[in-house]
Amino acid sequence: MSDLIQSFIKKTLILIVVLGSVFSCKPKEEKVENKKPNFIFIMVDDLGKEWFTSYGATEINTPVIDDMVSKSAKFNNVYSMPQCTPSRVALITGQYPYNNGWVNHYDVPRWGLGANFDADKNPSFAKSLKQAGYTTCIAGKWQINDFRIEPNAIQKAGFDEFCMWTGYESGNKPSENRYWDPYIITKEGSKTYEGKFGPDIFSDFVIDFMNKNKENPFCIYYPMVLTHSPFVHTPNEPNVKTKYQKHKAMVRYTDFIIGKIFDNLEKTGLADNTYLIFTTDNGTSPSIIGKRNGKYVRGGKAYLTENGINAPFIVKTPDSKHFETDALVDFTDIFPTLLDLAGVKNIDKSLDGHSFANVLKEKSTKSEREFILSMGGLPGHVNKEGWLVNAIGFRDRVLRDEKHKVYIDTLQQIYRLYDLENDPYEENNLIDETEMEKVLNDFKTIVDHLPNTDDNPTYTKIKGLPTDVNPTFLDKAVERLKKRKNNMMGLATEEQFLKQTNKTN
Numbered sequence: 001m002s003d004l005i006q007s008f009i010k011k012t013l014i015l016i017v018v019l020g021s022v023f024s025c026k027p028k029e030e031k032v033e034n035k036k037p038n039f040i041f042i043m044v045d046d047l048g049k050e051w052f053t054s055y056g057a058t059e060i061n062t063p064v065i066d067d068m069v070s071k072s073a074k075f076n077n078v079y080s081m082p083q084c085t086p087s088r089v090a091l092i093t094g095q096y097p098y099n100n101g102w103v104n105h106y107d108v109p110r111w112g113l114g115a116n117f118d119a120d121k122n123p124s125f126a127k128s129l130k131q132a133g134y135t136t137c138i139a140g141k142w143q144i145n146d147f148r149i150e151p152n153a154i155q156k157a158g159f160d161e162f163c164m165w166t167g168y169e170s171g172n173k174p175s176e177n178r179y180w181d182p183y184i185i186t187k188e189g190s191k192t193y194e195g196k197f198g199p200d201i202f203s204d205f206v207i208d209f210m211n212k213n214k215e216n217p218f219c220i221y222y223p224m225v226l227t228h229s230p231f232v233h234t235p236n237e238p239n240v241k242t243k244y245q246k247h248k249a250m251v252r253y254t255d256f257i258i259g260k261i262f263d264n265l266e267k268t269g270l271a272d273n274t275y276l277i278f279t280t281d282n283g284t285s286p287s288i289i290g291k292r293n294g295k296y297v298r299g300g301k302a303y304l305t306e307n308g309i310n311a312p313f314i315v316k317t318p319d320s321k322h323f324e325t326d327a328l329v330d331f332t333d334i335f336p337t338l339l340d341l342a343g344v345k346n347i348d349k350s351l352d353g354h355s356f357a358n359v360l361k362e363k364s365t366k367s368e369r370e371f372i373l374s375m376g377g378l379p380g381h382v383n384k385e386g387w388l389v390n391a392i393g394f395r396d397r398v399l400r401d402e403k404h405k406v407y408i409d410t411l412q413q414i415y416r417l418y419d420l421e422n423d424p425y426e427e428n429n430l431i432d433e434t435e436m437e438k439v440l441n442d443f444k445t446i447v448d449h450l451p452n453t454d455d456n457p458t459y460t461k462i463k464g465l466p467t468d469v470n471p472t473f474l475d476k477a478v479e480r481l482k483k484r485k486n487n488m489m490g491l492a493t494e495e496q497f498l499k500q501t502n503k504t505n
């Protein structure tokens with residue numbers, strides 16, 4: 001073989017080796033890091049399971065939510081708190097009301113007197129996610145700060161972008177509108193949106209935020225204004241007349257809005273890396289009766305029966321796991337779960353909640369919990385020193401495990417016991433049954449480990465307004481609370497249901 005041919009072969013072999021080395025190394029050089037998942041947390045205002053067909057409702061159709069359920073994890077045993085403020089602060093802080101202090105309902109912009117949710121002195125899931133690299137957004141209802149006095153309250157709580165109904169601001173009549181002609185605050189300030197429907201503005205803001213932040217991990221908190229009173233007609237059903245008809249129209253519009261958000265997730269491809277969580281803050285208004293699994297269910301808002309606190313809870317995972325679970329979860333668990341799913345290891349030790357990420361990842365029928373708890377609601381008051389304090393030192397509450405539920409009174413005594421597995425509507429009190437002794441003793445052990453006194457809210461007092469409520473108004477509300485004879489809302493009758501549905505105005 002000639003020297004020329006040998007030289008050519010040698011050079012060719014060297015070139016092949018070099019090119020092979022380059023191509024074999026390329027995948028290693030292009031190391032792709034797993035992107036953190038996105039979160040969208042949607043919470044409807046005042047709506048119980050009796051208004052979701054996927055939970056057995058028969059007087060309404062919610063096709064979008066039903067379709068989402070078919071691609072999601074459906075939870076059966078998730079406790080909210082019984083009313084707006086305790087639920088929302090428990091969710092934000094990951095702490096029970098007896099620890100974060102917001103035991104009672106307190107409508108800050110309406111009542112004032114210096115009270116506020118102080119993000120500098122309390123944990124917030126949004127702050128923690130921001131520290132983990134998330135861009136955050138909130139739209140809908142807040143009500144635990146007065147934005148006239150604290151224009152930066154939302155940012156302090158950890159939200160980069162916001163579009164909020166301010167809550168009714170005392171002395172400012174336009175601010176009472178959350179539906180038609182809504183009064184909304186954004187970074188541009190507060191104003192009335194004439195001729196607009198508030199839920200459309202909030203949902204469009206959420207979708208716009210999603211589309212602008214496709215490349216970054218984001219968290220959206222959407223506490224909806226629907227379906228809280230006042231009951232109104234919607235853009236899709238302008239001719240409804242009665243309170244009952246308007247309520248149903250508002251439920252259907254909730255379903256419609258969920259569809260807008262769900263469709264955008266699918267269309268943009270964001271669904272493949274997003275956890276969508278859907279729930280409600282408490283039960284329906286007691287003025288509304290629905291029908292579920294053959295029973296006439298009166299709304300349980302502000303009550304500790306299951307129709308007031310056992311919330312619909314649906315989680316669409318990035319891989320669309322579909323299963324149903326009886327795992328025990330309550331609202332304090334949402335904060336640590338979001339952080340767990342985001343890969344945050346050092347979770348705040350002050351949180352009461354437990355992550356249920358294992359349920360979502362493993363289709364588990366059990367969480368890490370032995371029990372869940374619900375408590376709170378009805379107005380607090382302001383003491384002689386001018387601070388918001390709880391109406392009662394140890395507020396009544398409920399505990400439940402996988403099968404049983406107990407009611408604890410203000411003297412820290414268990415006085416009701418129910419077998420929810422066989423008695424889901426709590427009609428047969430087993431407190432005096434001898435065979436329940438071990439069950440009672442187990443619950444008593446839990447009660448004995450609870451603090452003897454509930455904490456009051458921790459905050460730096462802000463300046464008041466001339467329109468702040470007279471403290472005697474809250475004192476009278478507290479007296480009514482102390483005289484309340486029952487914290488249970490039982491079933492309705494067929495006659496009561498028919499009377500409601502047949503009303504003409």
